Amino acid sequence: MSEYYWDSTIEYLRNTRGLYYNDDYLEFLVQNVWKMNTPINIVDYGCGYGYLGLKLLPLLPEGSTYTGIDKGKDLIMEAREVFDKLPYSTEFIQGDIEDIFVERQYDVAICHAFLLHMASPREILQKMMDSVLDGGRVICFEPHWIANxxxxxxxxxxxxxxxxxxxxxxxxxxxxxxxxxDGNIGMRLPILLSQLGLRNVECRVSDKVxxxxxxxxxxxxxxxxxxxxxxxxxxxxxxxxxxxxxxxxxxxxxxxxxxxxxxxxxxxxxxxxxxxxxxxxxxxxxxxxxxxxxxxxx
Missing domain, CATH: 1.10.150.350 (DNA polymerase; domain 1)
Structure with missing residues (x-):
């Protein structure tokens, strides 16, 4: 039995992710804000069972790929089982993101409700940046608990x-x-991203009520x-x-x-x-x- 806490929360993750976004808003971000109109390669830090991959891949051009990294053995097993049934190019890597090395080969690095659990979020953000090719993006979906x-x-x-x-x-x-x-990291992230050297930093708010x-x-x-x-x-x-x-x-x-x-x-x-x-x-x-x-x- 896994000793990693998040391995025991798969049902919780499944049951609560739907509270956060409307699909048409995610589609708007992909197509109108980020203008992802050519195939891209995505790496997801703290991917869990692949929630963001399930949301984004159907919206991306054919030929896009998704790589998920997570410490949880059960989470990665669940992600592989889910995506084995789907027509997408995916890879899932089990490993501690604080230690793992990720090559600079991706167009986009993403994370979802992950950095708030990290004691050193700047270091994780730097890893995300280092895994992205020149001109690529870092995109973080994170909470702001007090606003919540x-x-x-x-x-x-x-x-x-x-x-x-x-x-x-x-x-x-x-x-x-x-x-x-920091459960309020969502509102700090634009500052952190800019301080770390990203350009054209912006922030949106999820639309779902x-x-x-x-x-x-x-x-x-x-x-x-x-x-x-x-x-x-x-x-x-x-x-x-x-x-x-x-x-x-x-x-x-x-x-x-x-x-x-x-x-x-x-x-x-x-x-x-x-x-x-x-x-x-x-x-x-x-x-x-x-x-x-x-x-x-x-």
Whole structure:
């Protein structure tokens, strides 16, 4: 049995990725923003089961290739099994991205919800840049947790009762300072990409707003509710003493930790499949051009 945490989360990854993007928006990015109108070779850092490959390959010109790299043995096995049934040119490599060497042979390096888990994201970004040919791109789909938590809409309950933004902001920032792993990295990425030397750096925001609608199809409502729960909205909490202690260890005062626990408990109590909810994950999509030489790909 694998000891790598993300190998145990394949179902979670499958059930929550659909919350983030509308397919027509991804198509707009590929065709109108990035203008990927000739075959390209993509490398995906922290590919998981190949989610981005499944989304992007159908939108890319015939002849494009996709290489996924991930530390997870089970994730890579799952990706190979999925893509073996599809008509695309793919390769999957199991390895620790912090140690693995990737040759400079790709037109685009991408990642999705990956850099937030890295203690040294600058080093990973440099690896991504080093694997891309002159004039190619680095594209990062990463979260901005505080914007994410601000983007809930409830019926019959005030947002501030169940989401304590000030406390969460402190919690996220303290955790990032202590560990280097930053759940708000989505908003930092344009700065990091430019500081590392990429040109024409820009950032977009994911467009999808999920609506748990009591008038929607029942099966679709149940599926969406389950996905939102797995995303972390209104999850059941552990022992309050343990949770408060953990938050204090992460930098909150006892009073702040207790207030945060009370807010999370209330959300768990009021949020169910009969709730009305809007939720916009607000993923940030940052990208830039590798500028060792002049390029026609800008």
């Amino acid at each position: 938590t601000a983007n809930y809409g409830f019926d019959g309950i005030q947002h501030s009762e169940v989401v304590r933004l000030g406390i969460l902001q402190k919690l996220y920032e303290t955790s990032a300072k202590d560990s280097g792993k 999920n609506f748990l609608d009591q008038n929607m199809d029942v099966a679709e409502k149940v599926r969406l509710f389950q996905s939102l729960r797995e995303e972390g909205i209104g999850q059941e909490l552990e022992d309050p003493v343990k949770v408060v202690e953990q938050m204090v260890q992460r930098g909150l005062s006892v009073e702040e930790a207790q207030a945060q626990y009370a807010a999370e408990l209330k959300l768990f109590q009021v949020f169910n499949s009969d709730s009305w909810l809007t939720y916009a994950p607000n993923m940030k999509i940052s990208y830039g051009t590798v500028g060792r030489e002049c390029s026609d790909l800008e």
